[in-house]
Amino acid sequence: MLNRYARGFFTRLFTPLARLLLRWGVTPDAVTIAGTIGVAGGALVFYPLGQLFWGTVVITLFVFSDVIDGIMARLKGHGGSWGSFLDSTLDRIADGALFAAVAIWFFTGGQNPAIAIAALACLVLGMLVSYARAKAESLGFTADVGVAERAERLVSVLVVTGLTGLGLPEVVLFAVLVILALASLVTVYQRVRAVRRQSLEAASPS
Numbered sequence: 001m002l003n004r005y006a007r008g009f010f011t012r013l014f015t016p017l018a019r020l021l022l023r024w025g026v027t028p029d030a031v032t033i034a035g036t037i038g039v040a041g042g043a044l045v046f047y048p049l050g051q052l053f054w055g056t057v058v059i060t061l062f063v064f065s066d067v068i069d070g071i072m073a074r075l076k077g078h079g080g081s082w083g084s085f086l087d088s089t090l091d092r093i094a095d096g097a098l099f100a101a102v103a104i105w106f107f108t109g110g111q112n113p114a115i116a117i118a119a120l121a122c123l124v125l126g127m128l129v130s131y132a133r134a135k136a137e138s139l140g141f142t143a144d145v146g147v148a149e150r151a152e153r154l155v156s157v158l159v160v161t162g163l164t165g166l167g168l169p170e171v172v173l174f175a176v177l178v179i180l181a182l183a184s185l186v187t188v189y190q191r192v193r194a195v196r197r198q199s200l201e202a203a204s205p206s
């Protein structure tokens with residue numbers, strides 16, 4: 001949802017930077033890889049130390065590389081299967097590291113296992129959301145629906161984790177993570193239903 005509404009804005013915002021990087025000889029793959037290292041590294045270094053605000057700032061600086069790599073690929077006219085595979089696979093590393101890092105802090109120094117468990121639920125269900133789309137697309141269906149696509153998952157966890165680092169009561173983080181886990185579950189259902197509908201249509205005699 002956010003993806004569809006915000007993509008145009010972010011594409012206009014980052015196109016000058018994408019052009020500059022291409023002029024310097026940087027490749028889309030290099031941006032994908034550097035962005036993943038930045039997001040995963042920022043999460044796994046800062047969050048387990050309890051640095052929720054600074055971790056969020058570092059992650060936010062790198063997370064938009066996922067928008068920039070696609071713009072660069074399209075400017076080059078090279079957007080294709082390899083880039084799509086690399087982009088989506090490395091997104092899973094970034095997402096896994098982000099939610100795992102939240103869980104690590106709250107299982108250890110943060111001493112709030114309820115938040116840690118909610119973060120693990122978001123991790124597992126978020127992966128399931130992405131898997132449902134990838135499997136559907138591998139079978140020739142589409143599954144680009146859902147209330148908790150990646151942009152929604154990232155924005156909600158980053159905003160509320162960053163604010164928790166600034167003193168927002170932890171119960172808000174817990175509530176947002178529980179809602180995100182439930183929204184991810186709903187998204188899995190929405191995607192299963194979309195594929196079921198398409199498979200029935202494909203099987204019905206015309």
Ligand SMILES: CCCCCCCC/C=C\CCCCCCCC(=O)OC[C@H](COP(=O)(O)OP(=O)(O)OC[C@H]1O[C@@H](n2ccc(N)nc2=O)[C@H](O)[C@@H]1O)OC(=O)CCCCCCC/C=C\CCCCCCCC
Nearest residue numbers: 006007028029066069070073079080083084151158162163
């Ligand atoms: C402190 C800083 C504050 C900043 C505030 C910012 C506020 C932002 C508010 C709302 C943000 C809304 C974000 C929505 C973004 C949606 C835009 C968008 O385009 O989303 C899609 C992206 C990218 O998806 P994908 O990777 O699938 O698309 P690509 O365009 O890359 O295309 C893929 C194809 O490209 C080809 N290709 C790719 C790579 C490659 N190497 N080769 C290739 O060929 C190939 O064909 C591919 O198929 O999706 C995302 O999900 C990114 C979302 C990022 C959203 C993060 C938002 C963070 C927001 C806020 C955090 C604020 C924290 C502040 C905390 C403060 C506490 C006080």
Ligand SMILES: O=P([O-])([O-])O[C@@H]1[C@@H](O)[C@H](O)[C@@H](O)[C@H](O)[C@@H]1O
Nearest residue numbers: 087088091129130133148149150
């Ligand atoms: O399916 P999802 O996780 O909500 O959303 C995402 C897709 O919109 C995107 O095209 C892909 O590159 C990401 O890796 C991720 O899969």
Ligand SMILES: [Mg+2]
Nearest residue numbers: 066067070087
């Ligand atoms: Mg991308």
Ligand SMILES: [Mg+2]
Nearest residue numbers: 066087088091
């Ligand atoms: Mg991506």
